[in-house]
Amino acid sequence: MITQKLDKILIVDDEPAIGQTLKEFLDCQGYSSSMASSGSAALDILENDKSFTLVLLDIKMPGISGVTVLKHLKDRGSDVAVIMMSGHGSEALAVECMKDGAEDYISKPFSFEDLLQRLERTRAHRWERIEKRRLQQEKEDFILMLSHDMKNPLTAVIGSIDIIREGCLGSVNEEQGDYLQSAIDSCNEVVLMIDNLLDIKKFEAGKIKMTIHSYNAHELISKASNQFARPARHDGIEFSEDLEPVKTEIAVDKNSFTRVLGNLLGNALKFTPVGGKISVSCRSISGGDMLALKIPAYVQVPPDFLKCDRFVKVVVSDTGNGIPENELESIFDRYTQFARKTGRELGGAGLGLAYCKLAIESFHGMIWAECKMGHGSEFIILLPAININRNGSV
Numbered sequence: 001m002i003t004q005k006l007d008k009i010l011i012v013d014d015e016p017a018i019g020q021t022l023k024e025f026l027d028c029q030g031y032s033s034s035m036a037s038s039g040s041a042a043l044d045i046l047e048n049d050k051s052f053t054l055v056l057l058d059i060k061m062p063g064i065s066g067v068t069v070l071k072h073l074k075d076r077g078s079d080v081a082v083i084m085m086s087g088h089g090s091e092a093l094a095v096e097c098m099k100d101g102a103e104d105y106i107s108k109p110f111s112f113e114d115l116l117q118r119l120e121r122t123r124a125h126r127w128e129r130i131e132k133r134r135l136q137q138e139k140e141d142f143i144l145m146l147s148h149d150m151k152n153p154l155t156a157v158i159g160s161i162d163i164i165r166e167g168c169l170g171s172v173n174e175e176q177g178d179y180l181q182s183a184i185d186s187c188n189e190v191v192l193m194i195d196n197l198l199d200i201k202k203f204e205a206g207k208i209k210m211t212i213h214s215y216n217a218h219e220l221i222s223k224a225s226n227q228f229a230r231p232a233r234h235d236g237i238e239f240s241e242d243l244e245p246v247k248t249e250i251a252v253d254k255n256s257f258t259r260v261l262g263n264l265l266g267n268a269l270k271f272t273p274v275g276g277k278i279s280v281s282c283r284s285i286s287g288g289d290m291l292a293l294k295i296p297a298y299v300q301v302p303p304d305f306l307k308c309d310r311f312v313k314v315v316v317s318d319t320g321n322g323i324p325e326n327e328l329e330s331i332f333d334r335y336t337q338f339a340r341k342t343g344r345e346l347g348g349a350g351l352g353l354a355y356c357k358l359a360i361e362s363f364h365g366m367i368w369a370e371c372k373m374g375h376g377s378e379f380i381i382l383l384p385a386i387n388i389n390r391n392g393s394v
């Protein structure tokens with residue numbers, strides 16, 4: 001007795017005789033198959049019936065070719081596995097299709113035995129692929145859930161330590177205060193990592209909520225950098241702030257912008273050895289000055305950016321070991337860290353700069369890094385300045 005293999009196969013061929021022969025054979029083998037005589041018919045069938053798991057797809061057909069059908073299926077994110085059927089002279093095209101996501105190809109004329117072997121192999125690959133994706137998703141969901149659930153207890157720990165540090169439960173000497181502050185800083189680092197991770201996921205899902213208002217750039221920068229002056233001093237690093245007297249407004253989400261600065265300053269602190277220097281500067285620059293900057297080609301220019309006449313340029317620089325030229329773009333990808341030795345135990349998940357990039361782009365700005373190995377790093381943020389009229393309105 002032939003057992004039902006559950007796989008549903010769509011045979012797509014403009015020659016009805018070939019389609020019919022294949023259908024009879026496959027149904028006999030326990031598969032359940034259907035036929036489509038053109039590329040557009042195949043796309044309609046697969047759009048309306050998601051239970052197909054495999055497609056036997058003729059490469060050359062009048063109208064929409066098999067190559068185009070494959071491209072549409074992959075663009076739609078379809079899970080269906082595709083085996084291309086190539087005729088004489090289209091083998092090179094079939095190999096190209098493998099690069100575009102086809103699972104396999106078979107050259108006509110082929111034997112039923114060869115077809116059966118390829119179907120079985122394709123079927124196994126497809127399940128492996130689906131299972132791997134499911135496990136990956138499960139792992140990511142677990143990490144997200146764990147991160148989310150760790151945030152509340154951590155915030156409670158920070159609050160409790162802070163009460164002791166403030167001396168609310170009895171006097172605390174300077175040394176004890178320092179230890180308690182270090183404990184708070186370490187907990188805050190983990191909270192920052194969790195926030196970066198959760199928000200990157202929200203950006204990716206298009207679910208991030210930003211509350212954009214106009215803020216004085218200096219005030220935001222000063223507030224964020226104040227928090228780093230003490231740990232820098234503690235680590236024997238000179239910390240300076242250089243904010244020009246003219247105050248300029250920027251349109252950002254306050255918490256998110258502060259977090260971007262926190263990530264950049266946190267990195268500067270982490271990657272600068274004892275005796276080094278960190279500085280933060282903020283300048284308002286004209287359109288002409290902006291065009292004179294050496295903005296790397298891989299940095300995306302936001303729409304309407306070039307129509308602005310003033311910009312705010314924020315630079316966070318340090319005298320650490322710097323970043324190799326060929327890593328300057330990839331450090332903004334998530335989980336990217338490159339091997340380095342600074343003599344310190346460096347933590348981190350490689351998420352901070354990925355968050356910075358997404359956040360700054362959501363404010364219609366740009367961020368990039370410049371540096372020379374051994375001479376420190378510079379992170380530059382460029383945001384459109386908001387024009388304030390004399391009466392104070394934007």
Ligand SMILES: Nc1ncnc2c1ncn2[C@@H]1O[C@H](COP(=O)(O)OP(=O)(O)OP(=O)(O)O)[C@@H](O)[C@H]1O
Binds near residue numbers: 323338
């Ligand atoms: N100021 C800097 N000096 C030298 N290298 C840096 C600096 N900032 C970032 N990097 C390099 O870029 C990588 C990515 O930075 P990112 O902030 O994304 O991750 P992280 O600091 O390693 O971890 P996380 O931010 O998640 O705690 C770092 O691991 C480091 O290799």
Ligand SMILES: [Mg+2]
Binds near residue numbers: 263266348352
């Ligand atoms: Mg970081």
